[in-house]
Amino acid sequence: MFRTFAFVAALCAALLGLLTAWSREARRERAIGRGADRAGGRVERCVTCHAKASEDPGGAHARLALGCASCHLGNPLAFSKERAHEGLEREPGALATVRETCGREGCHAREAARVASSPMARASGIVSVDRFAFGEIPSPDGSETMTDVLRAANPTAAQSHLRRLCAGCHLGTRRVSRDDAIHGNGSGCSACHVERRLPGAPPRAHPPVDSRVGDDRCLGCHNRSLRIALSYEGLAEIEPFQAKGPDAACAAPVALVALHDGRPACRVSPDVHREAGMACIDCHLHTDLMGDGTARAHKEEQVEVTCEVCHGPARQSGERACSSFSRWTLVRKLDGAVLPVKQTPRDANHARKGHERLSCSSCHAAWVPTCDTCHTSFDPGKRQWDFAAGKETAGAWVERSEGFSWAPPLLGVRGDGRIVPATPGMILDMDASAAGGGKTARRLLSPVEPHTTGRKARTCESCHRAPPAPEFEGGTRTGFRGLNAAERRRVAEARLDRR
């Protein structure tokens, strides 16, 4: 043990060890950051490297107030990049980790808990309507959420459809799994509270994080299906083949524009509230958007502020009356500008006999996008992004239409007897046979709040002399139906009276 050989061998090994350690020490010395190592009164070594001004979100989330790890997790005590980035959350606010990031105790725990119940997180309305349209469930009022769909072990045809075409807008879908429809949006809290990154825009090291949610962030998701955010801006999407030629959809004075992702659209009349500079969040309160803790089947059930809430008068019991106040104003959330809020006049137009059940938008919604012919089929030979797998997989749902348009909405009778705008949004032929489903032809009418409010109401003729609506099925919602025979007769009588 103590022979010379042992000492010489140990000495050589020790020298080798010292040389190796010397090299590691040099690497360590080069790797550590040189900036300050504290933020918010705590040790936060992230900022020793992330010291550029452009890496600061600013505001209430300023780097030197919160540091980085409060939102991005990781190891704020580490000196090396590798260790510091262990467990890093690149997308703070993602619902999978929201309780450790935005929703941690002392920050936004209450809001994070509520978001789980929000329509944008659950998307149960989209799921149940889609599965109803596929004929998989008898009612469009199911409680299955998009999370359930994404976890389904053996997805049905409708679940496959949802996973490939609809799940991208689900708040739980991470940014890396987003598709072309929702460029630039994060997920979870970040989907709304972090500035979008548009394609081609120079990357900013850290976008601002705030509660001033501009319309562009809403538009990031709500530009498909019913295209509410586009309609509010006065944009009606068309198919590319409708953009040019003698039958171009956007004939003067309607301008042809390109949407943020290149899709063509016609610029028609925006919503009157948009013209007044109001943003989506001026009407859609935090309880609408982030939920109030109660899970609801459909998004319209979550809406708190209706036309009557601001413009009155109260028409039915339970709705808040505003007309007793002499003057109402609205403070725009994004810029603080004060707008007068006009009250609905009690004139002959608003007290017309036989129209008591009309909702405001039945008359004041100027138009609604229409997609009268939608053909959906499953092509097993193509590949398409699967939001459940987070990658492209075999098979693709292919949608074809014979063109989009816009027109005054149809009217339908809601379960509570109220007459509301509706759109023949689902006149579809579905071929899901290659995905395990069947062939379906649907003629569905859907209630809609078009978000195309105009100052002037539509004319009597636009309702009472409109061409007969196609025969729709019972409606896409329980409690929503087309006119029955007696009601059609009454409408016809009204039309005759007017003549």
Added chain:
Amino acid sequence: MDAPAPGAGAPSGGFGRLSFGFLAVSVLSGTLLVPFYTPAAAWESLEKIQSGLAWGFFLRAVHAYASFGVLVATAAHAVQVLAARTERQLPAGVWWRSVLLLPVTVAALLGGFVLRGDAEAVAALAIWRRILESLPLAGAEIARLFLGSVPGDLGAVALHHAGTLTLLLWLFTAEHAGRFIPDARGAVLAALVSLALAGTVPLPLGAPPAAAPAHLLGPWSLLGLQGALGYLAPAAGWLLPLAFVLLLGLVRHAEGRVRRALLATLAASCAAYAFFTVRVLLSSRV
């Protein structure tokens, strides 16, 4: 130690001297680490020592490998003594105190492991506390005495690691060796081995304490006990080591078949311990 003359005639070989040498290197390197370690911020201290302090990673590794060396050399020395049947050269009291060197060394190593403050250390501390609390009569008080009662503050563990246990180790070893400081050759060889290992086999840092790794491994010397505790009550955590120490101590007082039976039992225990160690290691790779 018990045979100062070098060469073939030494009853215990050189592992005893080497063990004392490792102990000296461990104490010296540990003393150098003390100014940079804060028991109430263990994880932060480890990060600082490992990456924020010049040569800190190396010093920590030297301390760890020297400490491992103490246990390995002590165990090897015990095997040599039993093989050479030289245990009776020691008075009974010294022998029993020498036998206690093994559990005291393991406890000191466990203390060092817990002082890392990482996810595995947090889990090990919780298990250690449950084992101590399972002691009859005053288990909870003993647990508080050795492990403290303030969550997140490892002050008590650090005190016993650097103070009580180190002092006991030095005293028992010095008494066993018949000298208060190790001889130069043992110390130099131990230092060279520690330096070589510390430089060539870097000591990693564990996962942050809040992390939840799929597999948590205790200190390497206690993996067998970790595996056994998967099937046994927490009290086995002190009953099994106590039984092993008693059996080892009794060897000095036994003769003939009884001695062989004791040694066979000890060997079987070591084999079972190795089995559980391998089992835990394999399961952590799944």
